[in-house]
Amino acid sequence: MAHPAxxxxxxxxxxxxxxVGCREFKADVxxxxxxxxxxxxxxxxxxxxxxxxxxxxxxxxxxxxxxxRLREPGYEYKATLESELAAAVAGGVTSLACPPDTDPPxxxxxxxxxxxxxxxxxxxxxxxxxxxxxxxLGGERITExxxxxEAGCVAFSQADHPVTDTRVLMRTMQYAASFDFPVWLRxxxxxxxxxxxxxSGEVATRLGxxxxxxxxxxxxxxxLVTLARLTGARLHLxxxxxxxxxxxxxxxxxxxxxxxxxxxxxxxxxxxxxxxxFDSHSHLVPPLRSVRDRDALRAALADGTIDAVCSxxxxxxxxxxxxxxxxxxxxxxxLELLLPLTLxxxxxxxxxxxxxxxxxxxxxxxxxxxxxxxxxxxATADLCLFDPLEDWVVGPRTLVSQGKNTPFSGLPxxxxxxxxxxxxxxxxxxxx
Amino acid sequence: xxxxxxxxxxxxxxxxxxxxxxPRDVLVNILDTARPFVSVTEREVKKVPVLRGKSVFNLxxxxxxxxxxxxxxxxxxxxxxxxxxxxxxxxASKGESLLDTIxxxxxxxxxxxxxxxxxxxxxxxxxxxxxxxISVINAGDGRHxxxxxxxxxxxxxxxxxxxxxxxxxxxxxxxxxxxxxxxQIHALSILGVPEIRVVGPKTLVPDxxxxxxxxxxxxxxxxxxxxxxVSMLRLQNERMDGGLLPSAQEYYKSYGxxxxxxxxxxxxxxxxxxxxxxxxxxxxxxxxxxSQSVILPQVTFGIAVRMAVMSILGVG
Numbered sequence: 001m002a003h004p005a006x007x008x009x010x011x012x013x014x015x016x017x018x019x020v021g022c023r024e025f026k027a028d029v030x031x032x033x034x035x036x037x038x039x040x041x042x043x044x045x046x047x048x049x050x051x052x053x054x055x056x057x058x059x060x061x062x063x064x065x066x067x068x069r070l071r072e073p074g075y076e077y078k079a080t081l082e083s084e085l086a087a088a089v090a091g092g093v094t095s096l097a098c099p100p101d102t103d104p105p106x107x108x109x110x111x112x113x114x115x116x117x118x119x120x121x122x123x124x125x126x127x128x129x130x131x132x133x134x135x136x137l138g139g140e141r142i143t144e145x146x147x148x149x150e151a152g153c154v155a156f157s158q159a160d161h162p163v164t165d166t167r168v169l170m171r172t173m174q175y176a177a178s179f180d181f182p183v184w185l186r187x188x189x190x191x192x193x194x195x196x197x198x199x200s201g202e203v204a205t206r207l208g209x210x211x212x213x214x215x216x217x218x219x220x221x222x223x224l225v226t227l228a229r230l231t232g233a234r235l236h237l238x239x240x241x242x243x244x245x246x247x248x249x250x251x252x253x254x255x256x257x258x259x260x261x262x263x264x265x266x267x268x269x270x271x272x273x274x275x276x277x278f279d280s281h282s283h284l285v286p287p288l289r290s291v292r293d294r295d296a297l298r299a300a301l302a303d304g305t306i307d308a309v310c311s312x313x314x315x316x317x318x319x320x321x322x323x324x325x326x327x328x329x330x331x332x333x334x335l336e337l338l339l340p341l342t343l344x345x346x347x348x349x350x351x352x353x354x355x356x357x358x359x360x361x362x363x364x365x366x367x368x369x370x371x372x373x374x375x376x377x378x379a380t381a382d383l384c385l386f387d388p389l390e391d392w393v394v395g396p397r398t399l400v401s402q403g404k405n406t407p408f409s410g411l412p413x414x415x416x417x418x419x420x421x422x423x424x425x426x427x428x429x430x431x432x
Numbered sequence: 433x434x435x436x437x438x439x440x441x442x443x444x445x446x447x448x449x450x451x452x453x454x455p456r457d458v459l460v461n462i463l464d465t466a467r468p469f470v471s472v473t474e475r476e477v478k479k480v481p482v483l484r485g486k487s488v489f490n491l492x493x494x495x496x497x498x499x500x501x502x503x504x505x506x507x508x509x510x511x512x513x514x515x516x517x518x519x520x521x522x523x524a525s526k527g528e529s530l531l532d533t534i535x536x537x538x539x540x541x542x543x544x545x546x547x548x549x550x551x552x553x554x555x556x557x558x559x560x561x562x563x564x565x566i567s568v569i570n571a572g573d574g575r576h577x578x579x580x581x582x583x584x585x586x587x588x589x590x591x592x593x594x595x596x597x598x599x600x601x602x603x604x605x606x607x608x609x610x611x612x613x614x615x616q617i618h619a620l621s622i623l624g625v626p627e628i629r630v631v632g633p634k635t636l637v638p639d640x641x642x643x644x645x646x647x648x649x650x651x652x653x654x655x656x657x658x659x660x661x662v663s664m665l666r667l668q669n670e671r672m673d674g675g676l677l678p679s680a681q682e683y684y685k686s687y688g689x690x691x692x693x694x695x696x697x698x699x700x701x702x703x704x705x706x707x708x709x710x711x712x713x714x715x716x717x718x719x720x721x722x723s724q725s726v727i728l729p730q731v732t733f734g735i736a737v738r739m740a741v742m743s744i745l746g747v748g
Contacts, residue, residue, distance in 0.1 A: 200640070201640065201643075202640070202643040202644075205638075205640050205641060205643065205644060206452065206614070206644060207552055207553065207576055208552040208573075208574050208575030208576030208577070208611060208614055209552050209553075209574075209575075209576075210575075277436075277437055277553070277556050278552070278553030278556045278557065322531055322557070323530065323551075323557070324530070324549065324551030324552070324553050324554040324557055324573075324574075325551070325552065325553045326551050326552060326553070326574070327551055
């Protein structure tokens with residue numbers, strides 16, 4: 001077992017943020033055997049327990065990230081499990097789902113077992129693989145979903161690979177629905193998006209970059225919503241990017257369909273204008289869209305239309321970024337920015353801290369079907385302790401991830417993780 | 433957003449990457465500097481010593497004999513040493529080597545790079561990795577910009593029309609994929625042209641171009657009415673395969689510049705084309721060779737304008 005029932009630990013003098021109860025209060029947190037046994041007064045019998053002084057720190061559930069690419073297997077030159085799980089705990093992320101777009105893709109139980117085993121050996125964050133929906137992510141043949149689930153997959157996805165054939169898409173959803181396996185898809189019509197590298201809008205027009213129109217997303221959502229209704233599949237829409245998409249989710253729910261969705265943290269803060277003079281760090285998937293789209297995503301995240309925000313962590317090596325925009329590899333590092341960027345959004349959008357943290361703790365945990373993201377007696381002791389006032393500057397030296405690729409490089413952040421606890425055991429500490 | 437990378441801290445031109453964001457006086461200065469160079473090209477000894485001892489590297493990642501030649505002639509008339517490099521993008525083991533190529537060439541004491549690349553923005557990437565003192569001239573990047581082409585067009589327009597402030601200009605054809613059109617739109621706006629029109633079918637002239645400050649037309653007859661300048665764009669062969677246009681014949685039927693259509697423009701309207709022309713596809717031969725065509729003077733002015741840009745960057 002990777003996270004053995006740990007010796008007692010008392011976190012003393014911090015401010016607890018409870019995203020489920022939506023409140024903040026001063027309390028000690030007592031942990032025994034990897035489980036929170038008290039929030040409040042330290043029970044008798046823990047006088048000699050290990051202690052962490054959390055004075056001035058916020059104590060919240062460990063972050064749950066719905067999408068973090070660890071790059072193993074296949075892309076070890078971009079990042080490794082060691083480097084990225086170290087980045088995860090440095091960012092306060094204690095549970096993460098990793099998409100299947102590895103090389104080979106996660107379409108075979110042995111690969112999933114190996115990944116789980118490797119992650120458990122490292123005993124850092126908990127890793128929840130997302131299995132490939134189709135073999136080789138090729139969009140043609142259904143994977144062995146039951147076997148993959150047994151091996152540890154929590155959902156099925158195509159990552160950024162399309163299923164171009166709508167009949168195949170319907171059958172994968174029918175099959176998944178037979179066993180109630182969740183299907184996570186990023187809505188994008190592959191034909192409308194073909195060759196595109198930026199949002200079809202003023203910036204792409206001006207810069208002469210080939211565009212991905214908003215309708216590539218909305219037409220795909222229409223298709224997926226129709227198929228979800230028809231097949232009964234548990235649909236989760238990944239990485240929404242446009243205002244119109246948010247409206248479609250609202251409409252689908254209003255008509256009684258039970259779907260969930262997420263957004264990447266970059267899209268909550270940035271828009272196509274941030275491409276500036278062809279900055280390949282702003283080359284993301286889906287593309288950064290207009291200011292109006294970004295503002296709609298921010299509002300939808302606040303009112304809960306968007307259930308969760310994820311890092312969509314994608315470490316990319318320098319060689320793959322130092323290319324003309326259209327040839328550069330898309331993606332940004334994000335595990336260590338998820339917390340400060342969520343706090344930044346909360347501050348700018350006047351969202352209270354517990355609600356904001358819910359979007360990166362209990363809400364994504366609900367989508368994953370995990371009991372994580374809570375801070376209460378009986379809950380697993382996965383915790384993140386952060387200093388809300390600590391300012392730091394994003395840069396190659398301050399990031400643990402092997403991927404230093406981020407449009408936020410050189411920018412100041414407020415809020416920094418000081419301790420991360422997984423299963424009652426401190427796995428990361430940073431001096432203040 | 434960071435500072436415009438083409439200008440130095442004092443607002444002087446360091447690179448020529450895009451027309452967008454250049455101050456009006458920088459453009460006017462280039463046109464004014466080009467004027468005496470036109471006469472250089474008419475002299476018996478066609479050389480001035482402005483860039484003597486300087487090395488100009490023509491770096492063409494995309495084939496273009498014509499543009500490369502005009503840059504070569506311009507540099508040689510300024511007495512620079514010219515090195516031509518045709519780097520086939522496919523053989524250059526893709527982009528990883530792009531910056532490596534650039535660092536290698538910089539180490540050979542290059543003073544100026546003239547860059548053509550199939551990817552929008554490539555010259556920006558190159559410029560951002562060069563040490564102080566080396567200039568980049570964008571000779572066409574993807575669909576983005578072709579600034580010297582637009583400048584020579586501006587020179588031609590000024591030559592025939594004297595001023596920009598009362599003009600109506602129509603840009604005709606595949607605006608979507610055209611770096612020439614994008615550069616022209618910026619140059620014309622900066623120089624004060626009050627009405628810029630773009631015309632073509634919606635597959636090649638999407639309505640989103642209105643956001644660039646132009647009037648979008650889809651009917652040739654409406655767009656040409658009363659214009660002073662007609663700027664034709666070249667239609668690439670790959671656009672005519674049925675994906676964006678049904679055929680070259682149908683394109684000519686709807687958007688070809690015929691004498692009949694040109695008659696809708698002002699009687700003294702001029703016709704520009706960046707070349708190479710597709711006669712019978714975008715332009716009728718009688719128009720291309722007619723009295724209103726300034727297509728050949730464009731080529732002559734092009735050398736002078738490129739000499740002007742190089743001398744400003746090389747001396748600056």
